[in-house]
Amino acid sequence: LEMERDLEKSLQEIMKVKQLGELSQTVLKQANKDTVIKLVNVLTSSLKRSGELLRAAGADVDQLQADQIKLQKDLLAEKEESVQSKDKELKEMKKTVTKEMKSWADVVSKNVKSTEITPSVIKEAVKSAVEEDRGEEDRSRNVMVYGLEEKDPR
Numbered sequence: 001l002e003m004e005r006d007l008e009k010s011l012q013e014i015m016k017v018k019q020l021g022e023l024s025q026t027v028l029k030q031a032n033k034d035t036v037i038k039l040v041n042v043l044t045s046s047l048k049r050s051g052e053l054l055r056a057a058g059a060d061v062d063q064l065q066a067d068q069i070k071l072q073k074d075l076l077a078e079k080e081e082s083v084q085s086k087d088k089e090l091k092e093m094k095k096t097v098t099k100e101m102k103s104w105a106d107v108v109s110k111n112v113k114s115t116e117i118t119p120s121v122i123k124e125a126v127k128s129a130v131e132e133d134r135g136e137e138d139r140s141r142n143v144m145v146y147g148l149e150e151k152d153p154r
Contacts, residue, residue: 003049010042 011017014035015027031039 003046003053007042007046011039014038014042 008020011020011023015023015031017023017027028036
């Protein structure tokens with residue numbers, strides 16, 4: 001923008017035009033040799049500055065692209081590390097779950113093997129259930145009197 005303003009200012013001074021668009025063949029044909037030399041010098045220096053700016057901008061673009069590539073590589077490395085870490089955690093969790101499942105399976109199988117169901121075990125279970133039932137309400141100790149209404153003791 002600054003370069004454009006400088007060029008317009010120089011053209012106004014040299015060619016007596018207000019804007020670049022006013023520079024035409026007719027205006028150039030009216031210029032003398034010294035005016036054309038001054039114009040060529042201004043245009044040449046303007047082209048040099050444009051070239052320098054373009055090279056600087058190209059170098060900046062190249063640097064930005066290199067930085068972007070480096071950041072993308074770093075991001076991929078971090079993702080790979082994260083995936084490996086999660087894989088490791090999952091393997092450890094799988095080992096723990098497998099170990100605990102085996103432990104529970106061992107406990108259950110030991111308890112099932114140690115408790116054998118035999119006729120004597122069944123008799124003891126029935127006997128204790130009957131005795132417990134009698135303990136709640138022992139009908140043999142109740143007295144019945146005919147003609148009286150029975151009241152619920154609860």
